[in-house]
Amino acid sequence: MSSGAPESGAGRVIAGRYLLLNRLGTGGMGHVWLAHDQRLDCEVALKEIVFRDPGEAARDRSARIARARTEARHAAWLRHHQNVVTVHDVLEHEGLPWIVMEYVPGAxxxxxxxxxxxxxxxxxxxxxxxxxxxxxxxxxxxxxxxxxxxxxxxxxxxxxxxxxxxxxxxxxxxxxxxxxxxxxxxxxxxxxxxxxxxxxxxxxxxxxxxxxxxxxxxxxxxxxxxxxxxxxxxxxxxxxxxxxxxxxxxxxxxxxxxxxxxxxxxxxxxxxxxxxxxxxxxxxxxxxPRSRPRTQPDPGSEPPWAIGATETASPGQAAPLPLPPVAPVAPVAPVDESPFPRSTGRHGRKRPRVLLGLLAGVLGAVLAVGGAWYALANLPPVGGGKPYGSAVGLDGPLEDGDCVDAVWPSTPFTGTPGLQRVRCLGNDTDGQVMALFEAGSAQDAAANGHSGCEERTKEIRGRLADVRAYAVLPTEDGFETAGRKVACLVLGASRPVYGPLGEYREMGMRFHTTANMQKQDCLKRISDENARLVACEGPHDQRVLGFARLDPEMTYDRAQAEATGVCRESVKPIDYGYDPSVYESDSWISENDWNTSTHFAVCTVRTQNGGTMEADAV
Incomplete structure (x- = not known):
């Protein structure tokens, strides 16, 4: 070829061993291919170094080959590190360097x-x-x-x-x-x-x-x-x-x-x-995040990026109970450790200590009784105050698994939503409480609530399409009523998710929409429009692999017609270990979701002959 490089393409065998399947990507130095190692019968990634003009090839060929060897050597030194792509080998084929690397499915x-x-x-x-x-x-x-x-x-x-x-x-x-x-x-x-x-x-x-x-x-x-x-x-x-x-x-x-x-x-x-x-x-x-200690260190002793950072209570650490207000009591006289004589008054006259002790005891008892009465009479009512403020509007704390309807003041996820508990699977179920965690104070909740909820809902959000986390923060006045806890919601980003989600779902649950279909769900098809959630340990018709975004300008009918093809290209069953000679792609789209600006297809795998899949399908 005029470029000075051998012709590249799927079907070529490199070094008599690696069969090129398809190109995964292209970078500044060349191409990365998915290849089949015919000797070990496994998939690998091959990085091909490409020279784009004859002059470059003649001038820099030896340097580029040496650089490829260096890359392979450096990466190989780190091959056992869990966060580095493993390099297996570096080789030359038809005068060009190739690097054999770990293939990372779904990356x-x-x-x-x-x-x-x-x-x-x-x-x-x-x-x-x-x-x-x-x-x-x-x-x-x-x-x-x-x-x-x-x-x-x-x-x-x-x-x-x-x-x-x-x-x-x-x-x-x-x-x-x-x-x-x-x-x-x-x-x-x-x-x-x-x-x-x-x-x-x-x-x-x-x-x-x-x-x-x-x-x-x-x-x-x-x-x-x-x-x-x-x-x-x-x-x-x-x-x-x-x-x-x-x-x-x-x-x-x-x-x-x-x-x-x-x-x-x-x-x-x-x-x-x-x-x-x-x-x-x-x-x-x-x-x-960890809970903020009651006694703060001197900010001047902390690095500049730590000033204003907060800490949270250690797991399992009990929060101190609030103390009721009590009437003031007479202070206990400090022990006199001064080396100088203490003045006894203007005239230096001392009072009998027994009498003083008696009077102090009586006065202390009266004050203690009065203080207790005052405290009991002025205790705030149990559950008084809205835990999350008047804008949220709930009278009691949210609990794990509560489904909610969220009404935003204007744009979703801007400002504070009004929340109402609703029945899961209802038409107005915008999301569900998927985690609760304790905070040391209302200030801690405000500082750490959002990042804490992002972390605690990460797994469930990764299994759903088009959802976001939202932290419901207790107010200063409602902190105790809220149980000293932040409630972590998972809400549909652009439409309700209907719930229940995650561990709150039950086998046999019928999907009325694709909004709460999750990755790795196993499905029993009821009709073209409906499916049930079934256990993956038993027979099932399909399994959810992922999601594919579709062109929002499509009509629903066109999206439904093209969804499986898009899934076939972007969420490939072979990448999840399914034999392409036995299994094929399929998809689900909800008309209601599509019409509410959720332009995703749920990508699934099924058998080509329409039979059921078993637990050991992969």
Whole structure:
């Protein structure tokens, strides 16, 4: 070919062993393929290094091959790390380098995920950040700097239970380097290596790669995850590099608890930038907040990103009971430890101690009785006050599993909704309480409630399409009435989810809509419009694998006709271990959901012959 590279395409066999199945993606250095290892009978990913013009091939071939070997070697050193894509081998085929890597079914990179679903909640960004930081730290301990940390190089994939995005993997060590190592460098000393907008300012000015520079890039990546755009995104690469060096990022609008940490990670001076250990502690605090101690430390003794941070009660720690008001009692005289003689009055006359003791005892008894009477007479009524304030309107605390109707003042998820308990599976069921957790005070609840609910509802939200978490926070006056707890709702983002959800569902439940169908649900088809939830341990007709977003401009009839084809391409049964010669894709769409702006198809797998599936189908 005129490009200087052999022709690529599905069906080719690389190195007499790897059968190319289909292309997974394309990057700056080449293509990534899904391939079948014919020797071990398993799926792998192959990274193909491509030269796009003959001049480049002749000039840089040896350097590119050596760089591929370096990438493979660096990643292989970290192959046992749970947050690094495993590299199995590096080989040459027809004069070009190929890297054999772990194939991660169902993976999506962070850039694509945010583009598809919008910015991530702060707690989810913190979870991703901790995983990537752990991978980077493992590399740094071996002297390996990644040098290209960015959203496109972070993969999120299902774990063995099918929970989406549970695995977080750092990939593409293609430009990583060991400063001071014995390996040759394959880029010029004054050539910028990395991605504009994610480079640390010292790297943009020609400084050496360091762990602090990788940390800056991670800060840019987390900013992107929380805000939906990078902190230094500009129209051109040059403008982005200039912004990295000279400009401060715009204050984030969605980052919440992440905001002070992002500022610390994006500090221009690497000497003043937050360290990896401090970043780990800050991310952990966001992910699993602790209760604020009664006695606060001096803010001046804390790092700048920790000022204003809150802590929560240790699990199982009992909260102190409120004390009723009591009448004042006579103070106990302090023990006199002064070395100087104490004055006994203007004339120095002493009163008999026995008489004074008697009078003090009588007075103390009278005051104690009066104080108790006063306290009992003035106790607030039990359950008095609305636990979440007048805007929410509930008279009593929410309990686990309560289904609610939510009425927002204007735009959904803006402001405080009015809530009403309703019957699950009713037409007005907007969501359900999926978690409760104790807070140390109303202030703690306000500070940590939203991130706490994001974390505690993460699993169930990952199994549903088009839902969001919402924290119902107790007010100062209603804190005790609310049981000192924050209630975590899972609500439909654009329509009711009807409930019940998760563990509150019962086998045999009939789905009136696809809104509460969850990943890994096993279904018994009743008709083209209805299905029941059945146990996966027994025979079932279909199993839910995931969701696919459809064109909102489609009519419902067209969406119904095209949904299975979209699922076949985006949620492939083979990626979940189903034999393509036996199983095929299917889909469900609810007309009511579609007409209320929920443009998802529920993607399922079924047998090609229409027979039932068994527990050991995979």
């Amino acid at each position: 999506i990179d962070l850039r694509a995920l945010v583009a598809r679903r919008g910015p991530l909640p702060p707690a989810e960004c913190a979870r991703v950040g901790l995983a990537v930081l752990d991978a980077l730290t493992a590399g740094h301990e071996r002297g390996i700097m990644h040098r290209d940390v960015k959203p496109a190089n972070i993969l999120l994939a299902p774990d063995r239970t099918g929970s989406p995005y549970a695995r977080v993997l750092l990939t593409d060590y293609g430009i990583s380097v060991q400063p001071g190592g014995d390996e040759p460098r394959y880029t010029g000393e004054h050539v910028l290596v990395g991605t504009s907008g994610y480079l640390a300012p010292e790297r943009a000015q020609g400084g050496p790669p360091t762990a602090a520079a990788d940390l800056f890039s991670l800060g840019c990546t987390l900013y992107y995850g929380a805000e939906g755009h990078g902190p230094f995104e500009r129209d051109t690469d040059l403008a982005a590099l200039t912004a990295v060096v000279l400009e401060e990022p715009a204050p984030p609008l969605r980052a919440g608890a992440l905001e002070p940490l992002l500022a610390a990670m994006l500090t221009k001076d690497p000497g003043r930038r937050i360290t990896a250990a401090e970043t780990e502690a800050a991310l952990s605090a966001i992910l699993m």
